[in-house]
Amino acid sequence: MNILGVSAHYHDSAAALVIDGQPFCAVQEERLSRHKGDAAFPMLAIEWCLEHAGLEPEALDAVVFYERPMLKFDRILTCALRAFPHSWGTFPKAMKNTLGEKVWMRGIISSRLGVPGRKVLFTEHHQSHAAATFLTAPTSRAAILTADGVGEWATLSVGRGEQNTNGGTEINLLREIRFPHSLGMLYSTFTAYLGFRVNEGEYKVMGLAAYGRPTMTDKVHQLIQRTSDGAFSLNLDYFEYHTTARRSYSDRFIELFGPPRDPYAPIDLETADGSRFADCAASVQQVLGDTLVEMTQALHQETALPDLCLGGGVALNGVANARILAESGFERLFVPPAPGDAGCALGAALYADRIHFGNPHRDMPDHPFWGPSIDGEELARLAREDGHPVDQLDDDLLIDQIADDLAAGRIVGWMDGALEFGPRALGHRSILAAPHAIEIRDQLNREIKFREEFRPFAPVAPVEAADKYFELPQGGARLSRFMSGVFPVRPVWRSRLQAITHIDGTARLQALERDMSPRLYSLLEAYGQRTGIPVLLNTSFNLAGEPIVNRVAEGYSTFLRCGIDVLVADRTRVTKRATARRKEDVRA
Amino acid sequence: MQKLLRFSETEIDGGRDILRAAELTSDPLLRRLYLEHAIDEFRHGLMFRQRAFSVLRELPPRSNRTFQPDLPASGGHGLDDLQLDKESDGSLLAFLHLSEKAAASRFTIYRDVMQHDPPTQAIFAEILNDERFHMNYTLTHLVRVAPERHRRHLWRARLSRLWKGYLRLATALASVIGTLILTLQYFIVLPPFAWLAKRAKRKESPGWFPIASERNGSLRRQY
Numbered sequence: 181m182n183i184l185g186v187s188a189h190y191h192d193s194a195a196a197l198v199i200d201g202q203p204f205c206a207v208q209e210e211r212l213s214r215h216k217g218d219a220a221f222p223m224l225a226i227e228w229c230l231e232h233a234g235l236e237p238e239a240l241d242a243v244v245f246y247e248r249p250m251l252k253f254d255r256i257l258t259c260a261l262r263a264f265p266h267s268w269g270t271f272p273k274a275m276k277n278t279l280g281e282k283v284w285m286r287g288i289i290s291s292r293l294g295v296p297g298r299k300v301l302f303t304e305h306h307q308s309h310a311a312a313t314f315l316t317a318p319t320s321r322a323a324i325l326t327a328d329g330v331g332e333w334a335t336l337s338v339g340r341g342e343q344n345t346n347g348g349t350e351i352n353l354l355r356e357i358r359f360p361h362s363l364g365m366l367y368s369t370f371t372a373y374l375g376f377r378v379n380e381g382e383y384k385v386m387g388l389a390a391y392g393r394p395t396m397t398d399k400v401h402q403l404i405q406r407t408s409d410g411a412f413s414l415n416l417d418y419f420e421y422h423t424t425a426r427r428s429y430s431d432r433f434i435e436l437f438g439p440p441r442d443p444y445a446p447i448d449l450e451t452a453d454g455s456r457f458a459d460c461a462a463s464v465q466q467v468l469g470d471t472l473v474e475m476t477q478a479l480h481q482e483t484a485l486p487d488l489c490l491g492g493g494v495a496l497n498g499v500a501n502a503r504i505l506a507e508s509g510f511e512r513l514f515v516p517p518a519p520g521d522a523g524c525a526l527g528a529a530l531y532a533d534r535i536h537f538g539n540p541h542r543d544m545p546d547h548p549f550w551g552p553s554i555d556g557e558e559l560a561r562l563a564r565e566d567g568h569p570v571d572q573l574d575d576d577l578l579i580d581q582i583a584d585d586l587a588a589g590r591i592v593g594w595m596d597g598a599l600e601f602g603p604r605a606l607g608h609r610s611i612l613a614a615p616h617a618i619e620i621r622d623q624l625n626r627e628i629k630f631r632e633e634f635r636p637f638a639p640v641a642p643v644e645a646a647d648k649y650f651e652l653p654q655g656g657a658r659l660s661r662f663m664s665g666v667f668p669v670r671p672v673w674r675s676r677l678q679a680i681t682h683i684d685g686t687a688r689l690q691a692l693e694r695d696m697s698p699r700l701y702s703l704l705e706a707y708g709q710r711t712g713i714p715v716l717l718n719t720s721f722n723l724a725g726e727p728i729v730n731r732v733a734e735g736y737s738t739f740l741r742c743g744i745d746v747l748v749a750d751r752t753r754v755t756k757r758a759t760a761r762r763k764e765d766v767r768a
Numbered sequence: 769m770q771k772l773l774r775f776s777e778t779e780i781d782g783g784r785d786i787l788r789a790a791e792l793t794s795d796p797l798l799r800r801l802y803l804e805h806a807i808d809e810f811r812h813g814l815m816f817r818q819r820a821f822s823v824l825r826e827l828p829p830r831s832n833r834t835f836q837p838d839l840p841a842s843g844g845h846g847l848d849d850l851q852l853d854k855e856s857d858g859s860l861l862a863f864l865h866l867s868e869k870a871a872a873s874r875f876t877i878y879r880d881v882m883q884h885d886p887p888t889q890a891i892f893a894e895i896l897n898d899e900r901f902h903m904n905y906t907l908t909h910l911v912r913v914a915p916e917r918h919r920r921h922l923w924r925a926r927l928s929r930l931w932k933g934y935l936r937l938a939t940a941l942a943s944v945i946g947t948l949i950l951t952l953q954y955f956i957v958l959p960p961f962a963w964l965a966k967r968a969k970r971k972e973s974p975g976w977f978p979i980a981s982e983r984n985g986s987l988r989r990q991y
Contacts (some may be wrong), residue, residue: 214788264962265955272950277941286990301987337979353983355976413974414922536987565796572953614789726784733791740803 181537182198182239184229185529186289187246187521188221189277189282191379192523195225196550196601197233198529201542203316206550206601208522210727214461214734217380218727222525223280223292230554234746237293244532246524247305249283251332255359263423270424301536303528305331308491309519312527313340313491315534317514317582323483324351325476328364328492328520329379335362336411338479341489347540351531360422361413363468364494366404369419369428370464375441379493385461386499386563387635390451390684392458394466411477412471416767447634469500476508484509491527491626495519496603498666498688505655505665512655515664517548519604526550526601547696548606548662550732551599556750558732559595563747563754566740571753578751579699583706586716588616590745591628593721595735596699604663605720606690607640607700609728609735611744615639615678615717621679624717627743630724636665638688639680640718642704646691649715651671660691673713680717690718714720769823772888776816778983783809788852789860795913798857801905805864808898815891824888858914862921865906866929872899 183423185196188209196206207229208221254559256274260267281288290297303311306340309326320343327336339353359365367385377383403418416438421428422523434440441447441457466683473523475490488510495501495515501704505513514522533539556572563570573581585592592612593730611628613620615637625633641649643657651668652660659665669681680687694701708714722733729735732749739754747754783806790802854861879892910918 213786214791244987248990254991258965261958261962261965264958264966268951270955271954272947273957275950276946283990302990303987304983321812339979352981353979355978358977361974408974409975411975442824444817444824532987562799566800591775725780731791737787737791737803741807 181241181533181539182233182235182258183529183532183537184226184240184243184293185246185308185525185527185532186222186226186243187201187402187523187525189219189342189527190198190521191217191219192603193219193222193225193520194518194525194601195222195229195230196526196529197235198359198526198533199233201533201539202544203530203550204593205229206518206526207552207599207730208601208727211599211730216727217530218726221292226293237295240293240295240299242299242301242532242537243283243289243293243295244301244303244528245289246303246308246521246528248302249285251304253278253283255330255333259360259422266423269426270753273425295652301532303531304334305524306334306337306353306356307312307351307531308524308527309491310337310339310341310353310527311531311534312523313489313495313514313519314351314514315349315510315527315530316516316546317489318544318546319487319489319512319514319551320485321485322489322514323479323485323510323557324353324489324491325472325479326353326490326492327494328347328362328473329523330359330362330365330366333358333548334493334534335359335364335477336492338475340483340485342456343541348538349534349536349541357411358559360416360419363412364420364637365421365428366494367464367468367494367497369421369433370460372428373437373440374461375432375443380762382493384632384635385497386465386497387682388447388458388463389465389499390636390682390686391634392455392460392461393607394435395459396463400463400467402436403433404471406471406474410475443452447632458666465497465499467493468497469503473503473507476504476510480509487514488512489514490521491516491519493520495664498664499686500669501659502653502656502665505659506653510655513659513665515659516602517600517604517606517662518644519664520603523602546661548600548602548604549608549697550601553598553733554595554735554749556732556752559736559747559749559752559754561738562733563752564600568757569755571750573750573753574700575699577746578753580705581753582612582746582748583710585746586612586703586707587599587621587710589614589617591620591624591743593739593744593747593749594700595721595729595732595749596697599730602662603720604690605718605728606662607697607718609730610640610700611721612640612703613717613719614711614714615677615680616711616713618678623677623743624719628723629719630742636682636688637717637719638679638690639677639702639715640690640692640704641692641715642701642708643693645714646689649677650687650689650711652689652691657691660689661693661696663688665689676713677715678713729761772816772820774821776813776820778813779816780813781808782836783807783813785852786864792852793857795857798861798909798913801909805902805905808902812895812898815895819888819891848855852888858917858921859924861906861910861913862918862925863928863974865903865922866925868903868906870901872896872903875899 187194194207197204207225209225212224222358260271277322284299286300289300306326310324315323324339324341334356337353337356341351343349366768371381372378406412418433420430452754560570594610594612596608666686668685669687674681720728786802787806790799793799875892875896882889
């Protein structure tokens, strides 16, 4: 049975193909269109998935869209009505936006793919999140919590999933919290207030939080209160996202927290404003963590299950995830590599397979590498045409050479195998560097990633060695499989892991198993033999404002535009020629 | 200042498209030139942005407080939504040549009228210099890659720009008409429904909503 899952039109569109109950391939549209966070209908991703599988659209048994468009329209219209007459400016835009394309998904999918309308199915947004996390996790019974900005109406839902002994699967979402009360929107409101782009800058808030102190939690608690039934509600006097698209916070919010940050102004932590913004970030991070911990504690007591599957964009918050693991009572916490909306494409397809069609459970490959693969020969050709030195080596020699490069302080662009599905670079499209000196971090921020200095970099370490360098609680290694948790670096190692140790002594670790990425694992071993510490700095292979590279040509153009010293694709290693081509030479 | 920010975004979006062209072309010389061109566009974007930021700093506090940067949505497409994967080197070079030519004439005007603002004028002058190079190399290489058909490519690009200009205008006009009609409907048709919706909202208490088991069922419905 061939099932295509599609997510689109909010942010980060994607397509995923499930064949006979297992993921076959999945890719985000942005990786192919090269427009970061591309929300367009993912035609490129769909075409690639079908081509990769050698399928014509007629061979699809179902195409599953990741949410119910009319239910979402119901929410948008109802919110406009409730906000009358203040929504007069937003209403025309919302209606044009929704009625123009978004509600006609059955027809659009049917006409663009050439499949009959009866084959187009719809899951609910949070069902897709729940399926994406539960059906890909190595567990047979688990509690489920999904949380994001908003789907149709739901912003947070809880339930449980179970694989029955007869091979069937059940996902029962039991209750939900509805828009406009939303943990995701609370965090996004602070993201906008702190001058970052919503749906893109949330992790900057998390990074900034470490520089502040949670001195404003009482103020944040004026925005969010727990309800008597264990849920929460937002005080809507402080928000405007439910009435207008102009901005998400109200004048009262500004009265409470002070003037918002100008997006173009640098954050200077020495100034009163800079420190206030860091404290704001720390406070909302604290309250988000507290709320999630309390809700998951209650869910643990209710279900008495040892495993929790977490999905939705909020599950990208590694600091909160680590607190949930440590404080909720659950023994294991599973977060998929793509917990956000892109992952819903895979979730929707899997939900249809297991629940709608009733197909038996299949064990899932436990990795995120579902995208297009690279070709090292292509890199060799490009580099030779431009006169850059090229080495094509056996794998062992190449690994040794790259380990030498890294030990010598060179920065390496690393492309290996199939592209990751999800926002994290987990070793197939990564920039790697030595993790020891703070100068490397500054160099990466300044010359390669062109981003704010307060942003931390993540480490990757072999799972067997992770506990030596990082304080991992029970279940911490599993949570670190896809870089989903932030854990303390052991104090004794912090001075030797400065480039990946955040200001608060933590790091968002990737604990790597050999089977998941054998070549990167070998590189860690080789690097460990040279330096005594088998840990590398691992950051996504992209520049600011660009999606993670996909093809070799994109890695190559990125390599040429920034301070990366060495580029590796498969068994090809390229360095920059000793004398850089002068601009005048190119122009001549 | 808003204009500077818009210029900045236009340059950066254009730079991304040209970078994409560099990644897609099979012509090594063009690849190097496109890459250089893209780097120029990114640099121009940064120059405009930094200048906008300086202007912002110089504005009186009242203007500062009400500043709302007009940033395009993430994933915005540059260069008139070009389908770069489907463009030949010839057609892309023709399109780029005309775009750079138009930009050069526009920036010449801005440079000339910015005499009261020497820092901004200097930026336009520097960018103008680059735009002239971009204009020249695109034409030179258009003649190289399509010696027999370069004029045809240029005419096609002109017509395409005209058509896209018409589409933009028509879309903007349709959008204004649509907004007017929907705003009228909002005030004429919606009030009773708004009253009902607000009444329903008052009865709704925050907290958990149970999910009926049938919602975990059929995938055929859209609501």
